[in-house]
Amino acid sequence: xxxxxATETLNGSQIVVRLLERQGVRRVxxxxxxxxxxxxxxxxQSKLIRHVLARHxxxxxxxxxxxxxxxxxxxxxxxxxxxxxxxxxxxxxDAKLDSIPLVAxxxxxxxxxxxxxxxxxxxxxxxxxxITKHNFLxxxxxxxxxxxxxxxxxxxxxxxxxVLVDIPKDVxxxxxxxTRWPEAGRRxxxxxxxxxxxxxxxSLIDAAERSILYLxxxxxxxDGAALAVELAEKGGLPTVMTLMALGxxxxxxxxxxxLLGMHAxxxxxxxxxxxxxxxxxxxxxxxxxxxxATAFCPRAKIIHIDIDRAELDKIKTAHVGIHGDLGDVLGxxxxxxxxxxxxxxxxxxxxxxxxxxxxxxxxxxxxxxxGLIRAVADNLTDEAIVATDVGQHQMWVAQTYPxxxxxxxxxxxxxxxxxxxxxxxxxxxxAQPERTVVCFSGDGSILMNIQELATxxxxxxxxxxxxxxxxSLGLVAQQxxxxxxxxxxxSRFAVEPDFLRIAEGFGWRTLDLDSANNPREALGEALxxxxxxxxxxxxxxxxxxxxxxxxxxxxxDMIGD
Amino acid sequence: MNSITGKxxxxxxxxxxxxxxxxNHAGVMSHVVGLFSRRVFNxxxxxxxxxxxxxxxxxWLTVAEDARVEQMIRQLEKLEDILSVRRHGxxxxxxxxxxxxxx
Numbered sequence: 223x224x225x226x227x228a229t230e231t232l233n234g235s236q237i238v239v240r241l242l243e244r245q246g247v248r249r250v251x252x253x254x255x256x257x258x259x260x261x262x263x264x265x266x267q268s269k270l271i272r273h274v275l276a277r278h279x280x281x282x283x284x285x286x287x288x289x290x291x292x293x294x295x296x297x298x299x300x301x302x303x304x305x306x307x308x309x310x311x312x313x314x315x316d317a318k319l320d321s322i323p324l325v326a327x328x329x330x331x332x333x334x335x336x337x338x339x340x341x342x343x344x345x346x347x348x349x350x351x352x353i354t355k356h357n358f359l360x361x362x363x364x365x366x367x368x369x370x371x372x373x374x375x376x377x378x379x380x381x382x383x384x385v386l387v388d389i390p391k392d393v394x395x396x397x398x399x400x401t402r403w404p405e406a407g408r409r410x411x412x413x414x415x416x417x418x419x420x421x422x423x424x425s426l427i428d429a430a431e432r433s434i435l436y437l438x439x440x441x442x443x444x445d446g447a448a449l450a451v452e453l454a455e456k457g458g459l460p461t462v463m464t465l466m467a468l469g470x471x472x473x474x475x476x477x478x479x480x481l482l483g484m485h486a487x488x489x490x491x492x493x494x495x496x497x498x499x500x501x502x503x504x505x506x507x508x509x510x511x512x513x514x515a516t517a518f519c520p521r522a523k524i525i526h527i528d529i530d531r532a533e534l535d536k537i538k539t540a541h542v543g544i545h546g547d548l549g550d551v552l553g554x555x556x557x558x559x560x561x562x563x564x565x566x567x568x569x570x571x572x573x574x575x576x577x578x579x580x581x582x583x584x585x586x587x588x589x590x591x592x593g594l595i596r597a598v599a600d601n602l603t604d605e606a607i608v609a610t611d612v613g614q615h616q617m618w619v620a621q622t623y624p625x626x627x628x629x630x631x632x633x634x635x636x637x638x639x640x641x642x643x644x645x646x647x648x649x650x651x652x653a654q655p656e657r658t659v660v661c662f663s664g665d666g667s668i669l670m671n672i673q674e675l676a677t678x679x680x681x682x683x684x685x686x687x688x689x690x691x692x693x694s695l696g697l698v699a700q701q702x703x704x705x706x707x708x709x710x711x712x713s714r715f716a717v718e719p720d721f722l723r724i725a726e727g728f729g730w731r732t733l734d735l736d737s738a739n740n741p742r743e744a745l746g747e748a749l750x751x752x753x754x755x756x757x758x759x760x761x762x763x764x765x766x767x768x769x770x771x772x773x774x775x776x777x778x779d780m781i782g783d
Numbered sequence: 784m785n786s787i788t789g790k791x792x793x794x795x796x797x798x799x800x801x802x803x804x805x806x807n808h809a810g811v812m813s814h815v816v817g818l819f820s821r822r823v824f825n826x827x828x829x830x831x832x833x834x835x836x837x838x839x840x841x842x843w844l845t846v847a848e849d850a851r852v853e854q855m856i857r858q859l860e861k862l863e864d865i866l867s868v869r870r871h872g873x874x875x876x877x878x879x880x881x882x883x884x885x886x
Contacts, residue, residue, distance in 0.1 A: 347810055347813075348813060351810075351813055351814055351817050352817055352821055355863075356862075356863040357810075359809075359810065376863060530861070531857055531860070531861075532854065532857035532858050532860075532861055535853070535854070536854055
């Protein structure tokens with residue numbers, strides 16, 4: 223008789239803990255509360271799983287994001303019923319939009335009290351429907367044996383995403399005999415892509431004169447970056463990347479045109495304007511990337527490869543749509559296409575790059591946004607992880623940080639959640655403790671999950687937080703300046719917190735670049751030390767992220783150089 | 784209801800009938816109608832009954848014939864509890880026959 227067949231009497235909570243252990247989960251992030259206490263009690267006895275105590279459930283959710291985004295493995299977060307759940311929802315929605323594999327386990331009031339407006343009761347199932355890939359309300363301990371592995375299978379299969387498992391307290395306490403343990407839930411392979419569609423794509427690629435490869439986050443999720451780069455090199459394909467795809471092709475690769483869309487270099491959007499074939503790989507034609515969709519790549523035929531069939535033809539109708547795993551599809555397209563130098567097109571792209579590059583004023587001056595980012599990058603290797611919050615600092619980093627490795631770059635792309643950066647950086651640092659994690663943030667964003675400074679200090683994570691402080695909601699002020707007649711309203715802070723004292727109060731080492739005698743040296747020292755360091759730098763309020771596509775305008779119409 | 788729905792209703796006499804095979808448990812209906820409602824896409828009619836041994840149900844929907852229907856079908860097919868989706872023309876008799884009860 224194997225250990226597998228030994229009968230044990232366990233309660234629902236112990237079953238979930240065991241299933242997580244068997245799943246290979248070694249770290250979970252959460253906050254306990256009344257309805258999830260039985261589970262926490264069982265978790266306390268686990269010798270394999272470590273619990274990271276966040277200070278807000280949204281922090282716990284983003285700590286899970288950090289682990290999942292840095293490693294590609296499904297990560298777990300926990301919350302109690304009611305406010306625990308509602309606090310967690312933003313992180314779950316963020317995972318849905320960026321296709322991040324998460325399993326959220328939430329406590330619920332006892333089954334008999336559901337629907338009675340019990341203390342800390344909220345309709346978790348109903349609230350989570352539109353922001354999860356799938357969700358479960360578990361009715362018995364026995365069901366957990368199916369639901370937990372299934373949750374992991376769903377989170378990781380096809381297009382990854384968040385799955386929520388809501389477990390009423392009585393189910394957590396229900397004792398049953400377990401005789402057999404299910405297999406851990408694993409990613410199931412995607413259906414094989416249609417050979418005929420692949421053949422049509424190959425002939426379009428071979429025939430096109432001015433193709434562009436358009437990489438999205440799916441390239442990272444499918445571990446397809448190396449193949450994508452190979453495809454570009456063999457086909458002579460200039461390559462643009464979405465915010466989510468940055469790092470899949472090194473930005474200094476000769477074929478890279480970097481970020482496309484709203485804050486792209488002019489040359490990038492101009493090349494897209496001229497291309498006759500757009501090869502979209504794991505990208506979803508997001509409005510920040512395409513601008514006005516009808517005016518996007520107006521001369522181009524489109525090949526669209528995606529694991530999610532609903533993405534094909536959603537925004538732009540593809541001439542060839544290929545539904546399948548990118549690794550599989552690229553692996554089959556690659557040997558079939560002709561090796562081409564496309565000298566004329568690459569020369570034209572070279573002309574555009576030379577004539578309309580990204581302007582980075584102040585890049586040699588550490589007291590400017592671009593200069594600060596450059597100085598940080600100069601002190602780190604490609605092994606470092608770069609996380610951001612949301613706003614101007616995020617766009618400056620996206621434009622100029624030399625990202626060269628998939629999963630190097632962690633940012634909230636689809637939902638654009640301010641408050642994402644710090645907890646995500648913590649999660650990434652815990653999942654990959656050998657790496658340095660730098661988190662660029664703004665003074666608006668940092669306040670939205672600043673309580674996680676405590677979690678970071680408690681865990682001693684190797685996170686370097688670079689706060690770019692302009693005492694503003696900078697991107698809001700920028701839009702008000704550009705598009706609302708300069709009526710800057712509710713976007714400049716009259717009172718500024720003393721961030722350095724706050725960070726010190728949470729137990730962080732701090733560095734104020736503004737007052738440092740030799741800021742460059744001090745920055746280098748801070749970035750090379752171990753443990754959390756809070757680095758503060760003031761940014762001029764008048765700094766803008768340029769160039770910029772007018773919201774809902776066409777990408778070819780950009781403001782600024 | 785809201786104005787967007789109203790516009791769709793005015794514009795379209797044309798309807799499409801969708802036939803869904805789904806798992807039969809609490810929550811499946813919310814998943815289905817939620818897909819439509821959060822896109823401000825009105826479901827004009829819904830019928831649902833268990834089939835066979837009751838482990839699955841069949842849902843009939845009638846919706847405006849609209850450029851978005853194909854996208855809606857693909858979104859429906861992604862739902863874990865949906866086993867299959869078939870699209871019928873507006874001439875399908877299921878709603879006409881049930882129409883007797885709405886006179």
